[in-house]
Amino acid sequence: MNDPVDRLIRAVARRDSFALMWAQFGGAHIVLLAGMLLFRLFVAMDAGEFWLLVGVSQILCVADNAMGAKLTRDMWRPVRAWERGERSPAATVDAWRAIASLPLTYLRKSVRLPLLLSYLPFIAFASWRLSLNWKGFVILAVVGTTVIACAVVVRYFLMEIVCRPVIERVAAELPDDFKLERAGLPLRWRLFAAFPVINIATALVVAGVATDGKPISLERLGIDWLIAVAVSLTISMELLVLVVRTVGTTLSDIRQAIERLGQGDLRARVPVVATDETGELAHSFNQLVEAIGEREALREAFSAYVDPGLAERVLREGSAIQGEDLEVSILFLDIREFTAFSESARPRDVMALLNEFWELVVPVLLRWGGNANKFIGDGLLGVFGAPQQLGDHALAATSAALEISALVKQRYGGSLNVGIGVNTGHVIAGTVGGGGRVEFTVIGDAVNIAARVEEITRETEDTVLITEATRRALPAGAFAFSPRDTARLKGKTVPVELWQVAPVIRAKRVDGARPSDVPAGGESADESESTGDFARVSE
Numbered sequence: 001m002n003d004p005v006d007r008l009i010r011a012v013a014r015r016d017s018f019a020l021m022w023a024q025f026g027g028a029h030i031v032l033l034a035g036m037l038l039f040r041l042f043v044a045m046d047a048g049e050f051w052l053l054v055g056v057s058q059i060l061c062v063a064d065n066a067m068g069a070k071l072t073r074d075m076w077r078p079v080r081a082w083e084r085g086e087r088s089p090a091a092t093v094d095a096w097r098a099i100a101s102l103p104l105t106y107l108r109k110s111v112r113l114p115l116l117l118s119y120l121p122f123i124a125f126a127s128w129r130l131s132l133n134w135k136g137f138v139i140l141a142v143v144g145t146t147v148i149a150c151a152v153v154v155r156y157f158l159m160e161i162v163c164r165p166v167i168e169r170v171a172a173e174l175p176d177d178f179k180l181e182r183a184g185l186p187l188r189w190r191l192f193a194a195f196p197v198i199n200i201a202t203a204l205v206v207a208g209v210a211t212d213g214k215p216i217s218l219e220r221l222g223i224d225w226l227i228a229v230a231v232s233l234t235i236s237m238e239l240l241v242l243v244v245r246t247v248g249t250t251l252s253d254i255r256q257a258i259e260r261l262g263q264g265d266l267r268a269r270v271p272v273v274a275t276d277e278t279g280e281l282a283h284s285f286n287q288l289v290e291a292i293g294e295r296e297a298l299r300e301a302f303s304a305y306v307d308p309g310l311a312e313r314v315l316r317e318g319s320a321i322q323g324e325d326l327e328v329s330i331l332f333l334d335i336r337e338f339t340a341f342s343e344s345a346r347p348r349d350v351m352a353l354l355n356e357f358w359e360l361v362v363p364v365l366l367r368w369g370g371n372a373n374k375f376i377g378d379g380l381l382g383v384f385g386a387p388q389q390l391g392d393h394a395l396a397a398t399s400a401a402l403e404i405s406a407l408v409k410q411r412y413g414g415s416l417n418v419g420i421g422v423n424t425g426h427v428i429a430g431t432v433g434g435g436g437r438v439e440f441t442v443i444g445d446a447v448n449i450a451a452r453v454e455e456i457t458r459e460t461e462d463t464v465l466i467t468e469a470t471r472r473a474l475p476a477g478a479f480a481f482s483p484r485d486t487a488r489l490k491g492k493t494v495p496v497e498l499w500q501v502a503p504v505i506r507a508k509r510v511d512g513a514r515p516s517d518v519p520a521g522g523e524s525a526d527e528s529e530s531t532g533d534f535a536r537v538s539e
Contacts, residue, residue, distance in 0.1 A: 018073065021162055025068060025069060028064070028065060028154075029065075032058065032151070033057075035144070036054050039053075057122050060122055067110075076102075077098075078095045079098055079166060081094075092175065099163050099167045100163075102163060103163070104156075106159065123140055123144055250278040250281070250282060254270050257270045266292060270282040272286070324386070324428070325427075325428060326389065326426065326429050327385065327425065328383055328393055328426075329383075329384040329385060329393040329396070329397035329398075330446055331365070331370065331380075331420060332379070332380070332381055332423075332447075332451045333380045333454065334378060334419050335416065336418060337417070342378075357408075357416070360408070368384070368397070368399055369388070369390045369393075370383060370396060370397060370400055373440070373442065382400070393473075394474050395478065398464075398474060399503075402503055405418065417463070419454050419457035419458060420463060421450045421451065421452070421455075421457060421464075421467075422453070422466040423446050423467045423469060424446065424470040425446030425449070425469055426444060429442045452496075453496070453498060456489070460484055465499065465500060465501075466498070466499050467496055478503070479501050479502065480503070480504050482501075483497075483498075483500075484499060
């Protein structure tokens with residue numbers, strides 16, 4: 001909204017959020033004055049009596065408003081606390097609920113005050129001052145409910161209007177896990193409360209004005225009131241039911257579609273059955289669901305090309321992920337003698353074999369909390385500890401390497417062999433690239449060492465080799481190690497101590513290790529224990 005009244009309300013609310021709550025109580029004085037003017041159309045009284053009754057009604061209204069202002073101020077306390085800096089999630093939720101439920105809560109708590117302190121005392125005073133008989137008192141009391149009902153309806157909607165700027169500010173800081181609780185009147189009840197009261201009041205005004213300024217009897221006032229009620233409850237109410245049914249059906253369809261969408265049903269749609277605002281709302285919802293579906297399809301496609309965890313992070317933070325200094329474990333895998341196979345096989349067969357092989361290997365990495373960071377032809381760079389940090393990355397990388405070794409042996413026998421090198425160390429993890437093309441990668445000496453260790457497996461004829469850095473990061477007693485000759489890796493001046501590794505089946509799984517469908521290493525307990533050249537090494 002950008003109308004002048006809305007701008008004024010927001011300007012006042014920014015200076016003092018409760019000021020408008022005080023101001024809206026003035027609406028009751030206007031309603032009561034209008035009710036007195038209507039009363040004078042039906043009851044003969046001189047100017048002195050009229051202004052006396054006006055004065056008494058306004059004094060009683062002041063007393064009622066004072067108690068109402070105190071009640072609302074007490075209800076406003078969570079909002080005041082929030083405005084003074086108590087911005088914790090719990091305080092924000094309390095402030096939101098207090099102000100969102102304020103109109104209805106006030107109505108429930110204060111409905112008796114006008115009756116006991118203002119309305120009934122005024123009716124008794126007016127009946128005594130105008131010398132009305134019991135019949136006149138009853139008619140005046142019954143018809144006067146129209147004025148009170150108008151005042152209640154006007155106050156409810158005014159409270160909602162003056163609360164809106166404040167509740168918008170609070171709602172902007174609600175926690176994501178906030179659960180909505182209905183705290184106001186449903187739309188249909190607002191319409192059913194407002195329209196009949198307005199119709200009755202309008203009918204009484206028309207009936208009073210039609211007398212050409214000549215007062216008529218209270219009996220005529222009672223008859224006119226009954227006629228107005230009858231018309232409101234028949235013709236007007238019937239039309240109102242039709243309107244509520246039309247609007248309510250669309251809103252109900254949207255609510256049900258939102259529930260389906262929340263359950264993951266991207267086929268949820270709302271029938272567009274009108275060209276008014278409800279039709280525009282339904283159409284906008286359908287467009288939103290379509291956009292969500294496109295984004296979900298993009299996310300799924302994106303996740304097929306990069307690690308799912310990385311895809312979620314990119315969608316959340318953007319593509320420019322800043323480099324982080326992390327300790328990770330690197331798994332470098334290569335298919336042996338693949339070049340010779342590629343020379344003699346058809347390209348289609350080569351591609352089919354690679355896809356089948358990676359379909360076997362990649363799920364193992366994911367189960368152990370790692371990710372396939374990069375495919376390099378017949379090689380793979382797996383990372384454990386980035387982009388999602390992993391406290392037991394050495395254990396996960398080693399276990400994944402052993403499981404891959406066992407699965408490859410089980411699937412291919414001796415027709416396809418792999419070499420796997422595992423190393424642990426610090427890297428820089430982040431996005432690199434340019435010209436609109438970037439990729440997430442890890443850079444550092446730890447990566448180079450893992451690749452060189454994989455090359456050494458060809459010389460030692462081992463399937464899996466780990467470095468001393470990885471061995472020291474593993475939990476004591478979980479694996480058995482067999483030393484290999486210290487190797488001087490290509491491009492490295494300092495020799496690297498290498499170890500062949502095998503699982504100790506009877507050792508307990510360390511907390512944090514990822515579940516696996518195949519026992520790490522694929523060996524039985526007897527086979528593990530009978531390996532003569534292995535010795536259990538503990539820190």
